Amino acid sequence: MNNALLQFGTQDGGRSVALTFDDGPDPRWTPKVLALLAQHHAKATFCEIGPNAQRYPYLTKSIVAAGDRLCDHSVHHNERQSRMPLDYNIHEIADAQREISDAAGPSAKLWYYRAPGGDFKPAIRNIAAQHGLRPIGWSDDSDDWKRRGVPGILQNINRNLHPGSIILMHDGGGDRSQTVAALAKLLDQLDAQGYTYSFPAR
Numbered sequence: 391m392n393n394a395l396l397q398f399g400t401q402d403g404g405r406s407v408a409l410t411f412d413d414g415p416d417p418r419w420t421p422k423v424l425a426l427l428a429q430h431h432a433k434a435t436f437c438e439i440g441p442n443a444q445r446y447p448y449l450t451k452s453i454v455a456a457g458d459r460l461c462d463h464s465v466h467h468n469e470r471q472s473r474m475p476l477d478y479n480i481h482e483i484a485d486a487q488r489e490i491s492d493a494a495g496p497s498a499k500l501w502y503y504r505a506p507g508g509d510f511k512p513a514i515r516n517i518a519a520q521h522g523l524r525p526i527g528w529s530d531d532s533d534d535w536k537r538r539g540v541p542g543i544l545q546n547i548n549r550n551l552h553p554g555s556i557i558l559m560h561d562g563g564g565d566r567s568q569t570v571a572a573l574a575k576l577l578d579q580l581d582a583q584g585y586t587y588s589f590p591a592r
């Protein structure tokens with residue numbers, strides 16, 4: 391297996407999905423997301439921006455304590471990373487990895503790297519793999535950050551929902567009240583449809 395290939399599937403396969411939350415942690419939204427996940431015995435992956443983790447280490451620690459997984463989402467969230475020099479890309483990945491690891495504590499593991507805006511190129515995937523991080527994409531984009539209402543967010547997710555989906559949502563980067571409200575409905579729906587919760591495959 392090539393660990394530098396972009397991962398779009400779930401670890402457990404079958405009728406599982408992988409929920410992913412980007413751009414946090416954020417003290418307003420991350421605890422709400424974690425509470426909903428816990429109510430449903432659901433697991434998720436959190437793609438954190440390094441300085442946010444540094445600022446709110448207790449949130450990063452509660453993600454780990456809940457059995458959820460951490461993902462590196464860079465330092466500066468530059469969505470044009472692929473146009474930048476290699477040295478810049480290395481720093482974005484490695485510095486955020488250090489910041490998130492410091493926040494999470496010594497026993498916590500960082501599993502993945504997701505490029506801001508999904509702006510991957512082979513060199514960036516290779517850097518991630520060299521740092522022990524599997525590069526991950528998504529298959530179901532909720533577009534929740536556009537804040538066009540809960541029904542729209544659910545519609546976006548359901549358009550592509552299938553066993554093995556990696557669902558992209560956000561627990562940081564702005565007002566995520568719609569995301570939290572949509573997540574409550576999504577979890578009810580997924581439970582009713584017999585989906586289980588997994589992580590992106592490594």
Ligand SMILES: [Zn+2]
Pocket residue numbers: 412413463467506507
């Ligand atoms: Zn992002």
